[in-house]
Each structure stands twice: as structure tokens, then as C-alpha cells.
Amino acid sequence: MIEIKDVRKVFNWGRPNEFVAIDGVNLCLHSQSVTVLKGPSGSGKTTLLTLIACMARPTSGRITLMDREITSLPERFLTEIRRRTFGFMFQQFNLIKGLTALENVMLPAYPAGEKHAVLEKRAGELLGLFNLSEKSRAKVEWLSGGEAQRVAIARALINNPSIIIADEPTAHLDTKLSREFMEILLSLARDGKTILIASHDPIVYESDMVERVVEMRDGKIVGE
Amino acid sequence: MRVIEKHRNILDFTLSSLARRKGKNLSLVFVYTFVVFLIASVTFFTHSLKTEAEVILRDAPEMMVQRLVAGRHDLIPMSYMDTIRQIRGVQSVTSRLWGYYFDPTNGANYTLLVKPEEHSTSGTILVGRGVARSVRSKQTGTIPFKTYDGSYLFLRIKEVFTAESELANADLILISEADFKRLFAYPDGYATDLVLHVRNANELPTIATKITHLLPDTRPILREEIVRTYDAVFSWRGGLVIVVLLGVVLAFFILAWEKATGLSAEERREIGILKGLGWETTDVLFMKFWEGAVISLSAFFLGILCAYGHVFFTSSMLFEPALKGWSVIYPDFRLTPVISAYQISTLFFLTVLPYTVATIVPAWRAATVDPDTVMRA
Amino acid sequence: MLLHPAIISLVTGSLLVSGMLLYASYYGLKIIRKWNLLSGSEVQLGLERRTYLISTLMINAMAFQLLSLFLFIYTADRMAPLFVGAMCAAGTLKVNIWGYPTLLLKIINWLLAGIWLILNYTDNRGYDYPLIRKKYAALLFMAPLMLVETAAQAAYFLQMQPAVITSCCGTLFTSDAEGVTAGIVGLPKTPVEIAFYGGMFLTLAVGVIYCIKGKLGYPYALLSLFASVISAVALISFISLYFYELPTHHCPFCILQKEYGFVGYPLYFALLGGAVTGVGGAMIMPFRGRKSLAEVIPRIQRGLAVISVSCFALFSMIVVAGIALSNLRLR
Numbered sequence: 001m002i003e004i005k006d007v008r009k010v011f012n013w014g015r016p017n018e019f020v021a022i023d024g025v026n027l028c029l030h031s032q033s034v035t036v037l038k039g040p041s042g043s044g045k046t047t048l049l050t051l052i053a054c055m056a057r058p059t060s061g062r063i064t065l066m067d068r069e070i071t072s073l074p075e076r077f078l079t080e081i082r083r084r085t086f087g088f089m090f091q092q093f094n095l096i097k098g099l100t101a102l103e104n105v106m107l108p109a110y111p112a113g114e115k116h117a118v119l120e121k122r123a124g125e126l127l128g129l130f131n132l133s134e135k136s137r138a139k140v141e142w143l144s145g146g147e148a149q150r151v152a153i154a155r156a157l158i159n160n161p162s163i164i165i166a167d168e169p170t171a172h173l174d175t176k177l178s179r180e181f182m183e184i185l186l187s188l189a190r191d192g193k194t195i196l197i198a199s200h201d202p203i204v205y206e207s208d209m210v211e212r213v214v215e216m217r218d219g220k221i222v223g224e
Numbered sequence: 225m226r227v228i229e230k231h232r233n234i235l236d237f238t239l240s241s242l243a244r245r246k247g248k249n250l251s252l253v254f255v256y257t258f259v260v261f262l263i264a265s266v267t268f269f270t271h272s273l274k275t276e277a278e279v280i281l282r283d284a285p286e287m288m289v290q291r292l293v294a295g296r297h298d299l300i301p302m303s304y305m306d307t308i309r310q311i312r313g314v315q316s317v318t319s320r321l322w323g324y325y326f327d328p329t330n331g332a333n334y335t336l337l338v339k340p341e342e343h344s345t346s347g348t349i350l351v352g353r354g355v356a357r358s359v360r361s362k363q364t365g366t367i368p369f370k371t372y373d374g375s376y377l378f379l380r381i382k383e384v385f386t387a388e389s390e391l392a393n394a395d396l397i398l399i400s401e402a403d404f405k406r407l408f409a410y411p412d413g414y415a416t417d418l419v420l421h422v423r424n425a426n427e428l429p430t431i432a433t434k435i436t437h438l439l440p441d442t443r444p445i446l447r448e449e450i451v452r453t454y455d456a457v458f459s460w461r462g463g464l465v466i467v468v469l470l471g472v473v474l475a476f477f478i479l480a481w482e483k484a485t486g487l488s489a490e491e492r493r494e495i496g497i498l499k500g501l502g503w504e505t506t507d508v509l510f511m512k513f514w515e516g517a518v519i520s521l522s523a524f525f526l527g528i529l530c531a532y533g534h535v536f537f538t539s540s541m542l543f544e545p546a547l548k549g550w551s552v553i554y555p556d557f558r559l560t561p562v563i564s565a566y567q568i569s570t571l572f573f574l575t576v577l578p579y580t581v582a583t584i585v586p587a588w589r590a591a592t593v594d595p596d597t598v599m600r601a
Numbered sequence: 602m603l604l605h606p607a608i609i610s611l612v613t614g615s616l617l618v619s620g621m622l623l624y625a626s627y628y629g630l631k632i633i634r635k636w637n638l639l640s641g642s643e644v645q646l647g648l649e650r651r652t653y654l655i656s657t658l659m660i661n662a663m664a665f666q667l668l669s670l671f672l673f674i675y676t677a678d679r680m681a682p683l684f685v686g687a688m689c690a691a692g693t694l695k696v697n698i699w700g701y702p703t704l705l706l707k708i709i710n711w712l713l714a715g716i717w718l719i720l721n722y723t724d725n726r727g728y729d730y731p732l733i734r735k736k737y738a739a740l741l742f743m744a745p746l747m748l749v750e751t752a753a754q755a756a757y758f759l760q761m762q763p764a765v766i767t768s769c770c771g772t773l774f775t776s777d778a779e780g781v782t783a784g785i786v787g788l789p790k791t792p793v794e795i796a797f798y799g800g801m802f803l804t805l806a807v808g809v810i811y812c813i814k815g816k817l818g819y820p821y822a823l824l825s826l827f828a829s830v831i832s833a834v835a836l837i838s839f840i841s842l843y844f845y846e847l848p849t850h851h852c853p854f855c856i857l858q859k860e861y862g863f864v865g866y867p868l869y870f871a872l873l874g875g876a877v878t879g880v881g882g883a884m885i886m887p888f889r890g891r892k893s894l895a896e897v898i899p900r901i902q903r904g905l906a907v908i909s910v911s912c913f914a915l916f917s918m919i920v921v922a923g924i925a926l927s928n929l930r931l932r
Contacts, residue, residue, distance in 0.1 A: 013643055050596040055500065057641040072639050074649055076504060077728045079595070083502030090598055094497045097490075098244040103237075108501040110237060113230030159502065167599055267606050452683050463604025505653045566607070566675050573610035573672060577665060581617050584661060588654040 001194070002029040002052060002163075007061030009047055009219075021047040022058070023219035029196065031162075034189050036205045037198040039216035045198040046167055048216070052196065053086045053165045054078040083108065087156030089166040093148045095140040095155075101127060101147075102136040105155045112159070126154040130184075146177050153184055163194040170201045178203045185209070231514075234507060238514040241494070252483055253523045259476045260527025260575050261534070262469055265542065267567050268535040270462030275562045277454040281447055285419040287428060288445045289435060299414040304439055308420060311434050313427045319415030321404055325369065325397075338401045348382040350398040356384045372409045379403060466574070473575070477582045487590050495590055500598035505591050512587035520576045528571065536561040607676040608758050614669050615751040621658045622744040628655060629737035636733055652733075655740075656721055662747075663714035667873075670707045671866075673754070674854055680761075690854035699757035706750035712877055713743050719881030723901055727893035790839050797835035801917050804828040808910035815899055818886055825879025825909050832872055832916060840920050843927035868919055875912030878905040 009022040022044050029035055029052075037045040050056045051063060054070060057078070062071050065085070070078065095104045105123040127136045130150040140148060156164060164185070170178040178201065186209045189195050197204055205213050215223040242249050289308065291300035305317045321338035334355060349367070369377045379399070404410060422431055432444040487495075495508055534542065628651045637645055677690035677700065687693045694700030717739055724732040804824040811821045837851050844856050844864060856865035882905040889898045 009641075046599050047596075050599050055596040055599065056594065057646065059641045071641065073728055074638065074730060075595075076506070076725060079499075079502060079504040082595075086502075088500060088598075090500070094493075094500070094598055096494055096497060099240065103240070107237070107498065108503075110233040111230060111503050111507040113226035113228075113233070115229055116232060116236070119233075155501070270606075448682075455682050459605045462606050463609055466606050466609055467604065505650070509653065509657055566672075566679060569668065569672050569675070570607045570610050573614050573668065574606070577610075577614055577617065577668075580661060581621065584621075584657055585654065588657060592650040592653060 001031045001066050002027075003062075003064040004028070004048075004052070005062045005064075007048075007051060007058045007063060009044075009051060009056070010059045013059065021219055022051065024061075025219070025221055027214065027221065029194070031194055032189075032192050033212060034185075034195040034210050035197070035212045035214060036210050037196070037214050037216055038200060038205050039222075040200060043216040044219035045216050047219075049165055049167055049196065049198050053088070053163075054082040083112065083159055085161055085163055087159065087161035087164045089152055089156050089164070089169045091168040091171050093152040095148060095151060097141050098139060100137050101132060101140055101143065101151045104140055104151055105158055107158075108155060109158050123154070123158060126157055127151070130154055145173065146180065149173065149177060149181060150184075153181075157188075161193070163196065164188060166195070166197045166199075168199055168201075169197065170199065170204055175203065182207050182209070230507075231510065234510050235514050238511050238518065241511075242515060242518060245488075245491075248483070248488075249519065252480070253519055253526070255476055255479060256519065256523035256575075256579070257527045257530065259473055260524055260571065261530045262472060263466060263574055264528050264531030264571050265534050266462050266465045266469065267571060268531055268563065270458045271564075271567055272535065272560060272562045274455060274458045275560065277458070278451065279560075281451050281454070284447050284450070286422060286425065286447050287420050287432065289418040289420065289439075290443045290445065291417075291439075291441055292443050293441070297417075299411065299416065300418055300442070302413050302415060304442065305418060307438055308418065308435060311431055311438070313422050313424060313431055315421045315423050317418055317420045320417050320419055321401060321410065322416050323404075323408060325407070327367075328370075332395070334395050334397050336397050336399050336404060336407075338404050339398050346400040346402040347380060348400070349379045349403075350383045350385055351381055352396040353384060354395050355397055356381070369407055371407050377403065377407055473578070477578050480579055481582045481586065487586070492590070492593060495593050496595075496597040499593055499595040508591035509587060512583070512591060516580060516583050516587070520579055524572065524576055527575075528568070532561070532563065605676070605680070607672065607679070611669060611673055611676060612751075612755060612758065614665055614672075615747075615754055618662045618665050618669075619744075619747050619751045621662050622740075622747045625655045625658050626741050626744040629740040632737050633734050633741075638729055652730075656718075656725075659714060659718055659721065659740075663711065663718060666707065666711040666714055670704075670711060671857075673704065673707060674857060678854060678857070689852060689858075691852050696762070697757060697760045699753050699760065703750060703753040703757050706746065706753060708873075710743070710747055710750055711873065712880070713746070715877035716881045716884055717743065719878075719901075719905065720884060723885045723888070723894065723898060726897040726901070727891065729893050731891045731893055732888060793831075793835055793838045797831050797840075800824070800828050800831045801913060804913055805910060805917070808906055808913065811906045812903060812910055815903060818902060819883065821906065822879060822883025822886060825875060825913070826883070828913055829872055829876035829879065832913075835920075836868070840923070843924045843929050846927055846929040848929065864919065864923065868916060871912040871916040871919070875909045875916065878909035878912065881905055882909065 004025055004027040007022055007025045008020065011019045011021060025044075025048060027048075037048060039045050047056075051058050052065075054065070054073075055078075057073075058071055062069060064070070065081065068081075070081065073081070096107070099107075102120065102123055105126060106119050109119050109123075124133070124136055127133055130153065132147060132150055132154070135143060135147055135151075140151060143151065166185070169181060173181060182203065185195060185197075186207075189209055197210075199205060204210070213224065214221055289300065289304070291298050291304070300319075302319060305319065308314060308317050323336050325334045325336050326332075327334060332355075351367075366378045366380045369379060371377050385398075399407075405412075420431075422428060428446055428448075432446065435442060435444045498508060499505070628648075632648050632651070635644060636648060674690050677693040681687040681689050681693050684693055684696055687696070694704060717736065720732060720736045720739065724730055724736055804821070804827070807817050807821045807824055811817050833853075837853050841851055841853060841856060842848055844861050845852075854865075855861065856868065857863065858865075882902045885894075885898055885901065888894050
């Protein structure tokens with residue numbers, strides 16, 4: 001359902017500091033699978049994630065997402081697709097300080113124009129799912145690491161995405177929290193979500209639930 | 225309606241985001257308010273002066289005739305009245321006696337006017353409120369006037385009159401003809417100027433031409449000309465002050481530009497997160513629009529309120545001398561509050577519009593942060 | 602003369618809008634030359650980002666133009682005492698040759714900005730931005746007009762001399778004066794009345810059909826243009842008389858005054874709104890065939906039609922109510 005053909009991404013093209021981040025990648029990802037992109041930092045796995053997740057456009061090549069060619073779509077339409085299709089978990093939790101946990105979870109849904117009360121109810125239910133009901137009115141800077149992480153997961157799920165993208169999700173977590181996180185991902189995978197993770201953490205790519213590990217180096221796929 | 229809900233959500237976020245950066249935004253609103261306050265004070269002040277002048281002149285005669293000697297205003301012989309009366313279209317001609325009197329004890333300048341129809345008995349006067357205040361002689365009720373030869377003439381205040389426009393009548397004293405003539409040794413058979421009424425206002429210019437033709441040493445002045453002059457002078461003064469203030473305004477817009485461009489790392493990170501999470505550039509631009517609208521409108525209305533208080537309750541203490549600038553005596557007058565949609569829209573144009581323009585490009589810069597910056601952090 | 606506060610603000614406003622349009626045209630030119638949506642190059646991504654800035658600038662320009670149009674009329678009105686014989690805006694605008702051209706340009710530029718934004722809105726809904734070159738070419742045409750307006754306005758204010766004798770609206774809008782406005786006043790009343798009522802009825806009828814069934818798009822577009830023009834003519838020719846309750850006063854500006862309950866504002870807003878949405882709907886008609894717009898355009902057009910039909914309906918209602926409540930009887 002995600003098809004990547006001859007994709008290249010070049011930064012600062014035609015300038016002395018030109019840098020090829022992705023160099024001719026071909027890849028096909030199936031629905032409801034759990035895939036890990038593995039490789040050292042600077043191998044291009046994060047850039048590949050941004051291309052797949054409609055955050056950036058490749059310099060050349062084609063990406064097809066659920067039978068729709070997305071490479072030549074302007075940002076306006078890419079954003080629409082991104083909001084509907086993808087949920088994101090970042091290396092840092094990237095929660096907005098000063099807002100409550102509930103507001104943070106609701107953020108991705110604001111532009112869709114859903115009724116505020118309905119949205120609030122949905123976000124509350126998600127937080128309840130992760131045992132955060134009492135914390136929903138707390139400012140995020142007062143939450144513990146584990147709680148903040150779960151808020152970030154709840155936020156990724158607010159628009160009910162079919163694909164979850166996680167970029168080095170365990171980089172700032174200890175072993176216990178990392179395992180907890182993988183448990184949660186596992187349950188999401190069971191619910192039928194497609195999961196794509198970029199990570200070089202063994203806890204992630206050696207996990208039983210991972211069906212496929214793609215290894216990258218210098219912007220190229222070097223093994224599976 | 226999805227669009228309305230969407231804007232409600234975005235506005236909601238904007239307000240909380242503004243509140244999270246209180247210090248920066250409040251200082252911006254403060255400076256903005258001050259700029260609006262300055263410009264609004266100038267326009268309110270000049271505008272109400274203009275209105276005062278209109279009120280004064282509403283009852284003024286349609287045409288006055290003065291005599292000029294060597295290019296200066298001089299006494300006009302009563303005999304001229306007959307010549308003028310004979311011009312077709314002239315309904316009536318009356319003579320007026322008036323002048324100025326400087327009161328050294330108060331340092332004030334009074335306008336003395338003979339109005340036979342309102343005041344006839346000699347020895348008494350009617351005074352405006354400004355005069356009453358400045359002489360503080362309500363107990364004794366008499367004012368000593370120094371006559372042309374140095375002797376004193378004591379006149380009793382019979383009445384203090386009030387008027388619609390305090391500015392106009394503050395320094396006015398109504399006096400009897402006999403007292404007036406005794407005070408200044410005014411020659412008989414002469415008047416200060418002549419006042420005429422005509423049947424048809426459209427004939428005014430024709431009659432004026434005829435008068436200058438028949439009596440070449442006179443100068444007819446039309447009420448319309450006075451109104452026009454006042455209007456031009458006041459507008460011009462207001463405009464002049466605004467031009468001077470443009471420096472301040474410009475400095476403010478540079479500040480606004482800088483504030484808007486100098487996005488803090490925290491804000492940039494936030495916008496990056498929003499875009500990463502699925503906010504479109506347009507959504508962030510909407511957010512910036514609401515931010516600007518909240519800041520502009522609160523500063524605009526606050527500034528206008530302050531200016532209103534300043535001009536109409538404290539008598540524009542900050543720049544009264546610069547704008548009024550005719551006589552120093554008007555002891556303490558309050559302008560009648562006048563405010564119109566026209567002034568408000570002019571003010572809007574002078575303040576909100578340049579601010580908005582100054583923040584468009586910075587807002588756009590902020591909104592076009594790449595969505596993948598969150599991933600690259 | 603130039604130091605009147607309102608004049609300063611009008612001149613500043615026009616300079617700002619001109620600056621915005623010039624800036625937009627500069628990037629418009631770049632877009633026309635280098636746009637290639639298939640490329641993911643940084644130049645192309647930069648241009649795509651610019652389109653957001655240009656849209657924002659145009660929205661602001663349009664808002665400012667509308668404000669400036671009414672402020673201009675208002676200012677002219679307020680300055681009437683400065684000119685012998687001028688009793689309202691109609692007289693002040695005549696003090697030199699630049700007054701009426703400036704007013705006309707302000708209206709035209711606002712309408713063009715509105716139509717451009719409709720075009721832009723439509724184009725942004727098509728995933729391949731099919732109209733991108735066309736709309737930026739249109740922008741290149743609009744910028745000079747805005748510059749002409751700014752210059753005409755400056756000339757108007759600079760050349761004002763308070764001593765000039767001008768006619769008041771009483772003489773300007775009576776039939777013995779010359780010019781277009783006199784021509785309108787001189788038109789026989791009955792045909793104008795028939796044209797106005799008939800045209801308006803037809804426009805509304807076709808508009809309603811169009812709103813409900815989505816048919817008769819082109820006829821409606823033409824009718825709405827016609828309705829806007831005939832309404833303006835009718836306003837001067839006979840409608841204004843009922844509002845003033847004077848059989849000879851044809852001034853189109855005095856109805857903006859408090860004495861007449863500011864009835865001019867809803868009338869002109871309705872007329873401007875009806876015209877811009879009516880014509881805007883027609884402007885996007887030829888692009889219905891584009892694949893990426895095939896679904897989008899009918900939806901937008903219907904939305905525009907609803908707005909313009911409501912505007913014309915509002916205009917007609919105010920006019921009918923005004924005539925019915927007026928103490929003036931012309932026959």
C-alpha cells in the first residue's frame with residue numbers, strides 16, 4: 001500500500017553544501033504490518049520517514065500511498081492526507097508546554113473543524129485508555145516521563161490514523177519505559193494499524209512483534 | 225459549520241498561546257496603545273475644536289463688512305449703512321461695536337461686545353463663565369475697568385451667562401453702548417463693523433462684489449469663508465501633528481516588525497510541532513491573523529478610550545498649547561465630546577493597517593516552517 | 602491641503618496596497634516563469650511557499666481597498682465645506698478631474714481583487730493548481746491599475762484648492778450638467794424602472810434555479826453583472842429620490858449619511874457583494890472541464906450563487922421597503 005520507487009532527496013541542491021540524504025530507494029510496505037527502519041544516525045531513515053509521511057517531497061522518484069501518487073501534490077494537499085492517514089510519535093515527545101495534557105492531545109484535530117465538545121470527549125476517552133484521566137487537566141510540564149510519553153501516543157491517535165510513524169521513539173526512555181512503549185505499539189498493531197518505526201535500539205528491532213527490519217546506510221537500503 | 229468550528233479551535237489555541245507569552249505581548253500592546261492614543265488624541269482634539277467653531281459660527285451673520293485703512297481694520301462710518309441698504313437683495317444692515325480689553329490684574333484678554341437688544345442699562349455688564357472665574361469677584365460683583373485716560377470705571381456684573389460652546393463665550397463681556405464709548409473714547413457715528421442679512425443666500429457673492437465696488441475701502445467677509453478657514457486651519461494643524469508623530473509611529477512599526485520577525489526558539493518549535501501534526505500553512509496563517517487581530521483590536525480600543533478621556537476629561541493637557549494656540553486666557557474649558565465613525569476609520573487606517581502590513585511577511589515566514597523540522601530536531 | 606488626517610491615511614493606505622501588489626507581482630512573474638509542480642526542487646518548494654504569502658497579501662489588499670473606498674467618499678463628503686458650492690461628496694469629487702476617476706478605480710480595483718481571490722480559492726482546491734499561471738498573469742495586470750489609482754488619488758488631493766468654485770450635488774446630478782452621471786439622471790424614468798424591476802426579478806429567479814438545480818450558470822453570471830450595473834443606474838435615476846423624499850435630488854453619496862439612516866451602506870455592500878460573487882462565479886465557469894476542478898467548481902459556484910442571490914435580494918428588499926415607506930410619490 002506504500003510504494004516507493006527510485007526516490008532521491010537532495011538538500012541544498014546545486015550548492016557547494018549539497019547533500020544527498022536519500023539515494024535511489026525502492027521499497028514496498030504492506031498494510032497492517034510492523035516495519036522497522038534500522039541504521040546509524042545520518043543513514044537517511046528519518047528523511048525517508050518524512051517522505052513517506054507526506055511531510056516533505058522527494059527531489060525525484062515516486063511515492064504511491066494507497067494507490068494515490070503523492071509526489072507531485074502541493075503541501076496543502078499533502079497536509080490533508082497526512083492529517084487523515086498518519087499518527088506521529090517523535091524522538092522528543094514534542095508536547096507543547098503550558099497547555100494541558102488534554103489540549104495537547106486535541107491539537108492535531110483542530111484544523112479539521114470538529115465540534116470542540118465532541119473533540120474534547122474523544123480526547124478524554126483516549127487519555128482514559130492510557131490511564132491518564134486524572135492528569136488530563138494537568139499542564140504537560142508537570143507530567144512524569146512515562147505519562148508524557150503516553151500523552152504523546154494518545155495525541156498520535158486522535159485523528160484515528162491507519163498508519164503510525166515513530167521516529168526513534170525510545171531514544172530518551174529507560175529500558176522499562178521502552179518495553180512499555182513496545183507493549184502499547186503491539187496492541188495498536190493488533191487493532192490493525194500499520195506501524196513504521198525508525199530506530200537503532202535493539203529493544204525495538206529485536207522485538208517479537210516486528211515483522212520486517214529494513215537496514216539503511218548512507219541513504220541506501222543495504223539489507224533486510 | 226465546520227469552518228466556524230475550525231476557527232473557534234484555532235482562536236482558542238491562539239488565545240492560550242498569547243497568554244503563555246504574556247510579557248512579550250503585553251509590552252507590544254502597551255506600546256501599540258500608546259501610539260493609537262497619541263494619534264487619536266490629535267484627531268479627537270482638532271475635530272472637536274472644529275465642531276466648536278461650527279457651533280460659534282452657526283449664529284454668526286451671513287456677511288460682515290469692515291473698513292480697511294492702509295490695509296488694516298479700522299472704524300467704519302455709520303453713513304456706509306445707507307449705501308449698503310440700497311443694494312438690491314439686502315434685507316437689513318446693523319452696526320456692531322466690539323473690542324478687546326486687557327485686564328492686567330488677571331492677565332486676561334476679554335472680548336467686549338455691545339448688544340443693545342440684550343442689555344441696555346449702563347453701569348452693568350453680562351459676563352461669560354470664563355470671565356466670572358478669572359475675576360473671582362462674585363461677592364463684590366463689580367469689575368474695575370481702566371479707561372482710555374487712566375481713570376477707573378466700575379461695572380457691576382448683572383448676570384453670568386452660559387452657552388453651548390464654552391470656548392467661544394468664555395471671555396465674552398456684554399456691555400452697554402454708553403459704557404463702551406466712555407471706556408475707549410469711541411467716536412460717535414462710527415462702528416467696529418457692519419453686519420448684513422440678505423434675502424437669498426445665493427446672492428451673497430454678488431452683493432459682496434457690489435459692496436467692494438460702491439465702497440472701495442471696505443472688505444466684506446462671508447460666514448462661509450470663515451467656516452472654511454477654520455476648517456482648513458484645524459485640519460491642517462491636526463495633519464501637521466500627525467506628520468510629526470509619524471516618526472513615533474514608524475518607530476513602533478519597526479518594533480512590531482522586529483517582534484514579529486524575532487520569533488523565539490520556543491515559538492518556532494511550537495509552530496514546527498503544529499505543522500508536523502497536520503496543521504496546514506493556512507491554518508498557521510489564520511492563527512497569526514487572530515493573534516494580530518486580538519493585539520490590534522485591544523490596543524486600538526484601549527488607545528481610543530484613553531484618548532477620549534485625555535481630550536474630553538483632562539482637556540488634552542499633553543498638547544493643548546500646540547493645537548489650540550490662540551489665546552492663553554481660556555482658563556479651563558471642556559470640549560464637548562464629539563466622536564464619529566469617520567474619525568474611527570481614519571484612525572484605523574493610520575494605525576491598524578500599517579501594523580498589519582508590517583506583520584504579514586513575518587507571519588508568513590513563521591507559518592512556512594517546514595513540517596519535517598520536528599523530525600530533524 | 603495634503604495634511605488632512607484622513608488624506609494622510611488614504612495616501613498611506615494606497616501606497617501600502619500598491620507596495621503589496623508590486624511585491625506580489627514580482628513573485629508572480631517568477632512563478633509564471635519557473636513553476637513546475639512535478640519537480641521537488643528547492644526552487645519549486647520555495648515558490649509554493651510564496652503562493653501563501655501572495656494570497657495573504659491579496660486578502661489584505663482587498664480588505665483595505667473596501668475600507669479605503671468608503672473612507673474616500675467620507676473624506677470627500679467632509680471636505681465639502683472647504684469648497685464654495687460643494688455641499689457633499691458629489692461636489693468635492695468634482696473640484697478637479699481626478700476625483701471621479703479615483704473613485705471609479707477604487708471600485709474596479711476592489712472588484713478585481715475580489716474576483717482574483719475567488720480564482721485563487723478555486724485554484725487552491727485543485728490538487729495540481731491548474732490555474733496558477735493564469736491567476737498570476739492576472740495579478741500582473743492588476744498591479745498597474747492599483748498604481749494608477751494611487752497616483753490619481755495623490756493628484757486629486759494635491760491639486761485641491763479650497764477656493765475653487767464647484768457645483769454642489771444639487772447641480773451636478775440634475776440633467777443640465779454634462780457627463781455620465783447627468784446622462785443617467787436624464788434617462789427616462791419608466792424604462793429604467795422597468796429594466797431594474799424586470800432585471801432584478803429575472804436575476805433572482807435564474808439565481809434561485811441555479812442555486813437549487815445547478816443549471817443556467819452562464820445566464821446567471823451575465824444577469825448578475827447586468828443587475829449590478831442597472832441597480833447602480835436605478836439608484837441614481839429614481840431610487841435615491843424616494844430615500845431623500847425630494848423629486849430632484851439624485852446624489853448617490855448622501856444616502857451614506859446619518860440623516861438617511863446610513864441606508865447607503867447595506868445598499869452598496871449588497872451591490873458590491875452581489876457583483877463580485879456573481880462575476881467571480883462566471884470567471885471560473887470555463888475551467889469546469891479541468892479534471893482536478895471538475896468536482897470543486899460546481900460546489901464553489903453554488904456557494905457564490907447563494908451569496909450573490911442573497912445580496913441582490915437584500916438590495917431589492919431595501920429598495921422596495923424604502924420606496925413603500927417614502928413620503929414621496931412620483932406619480
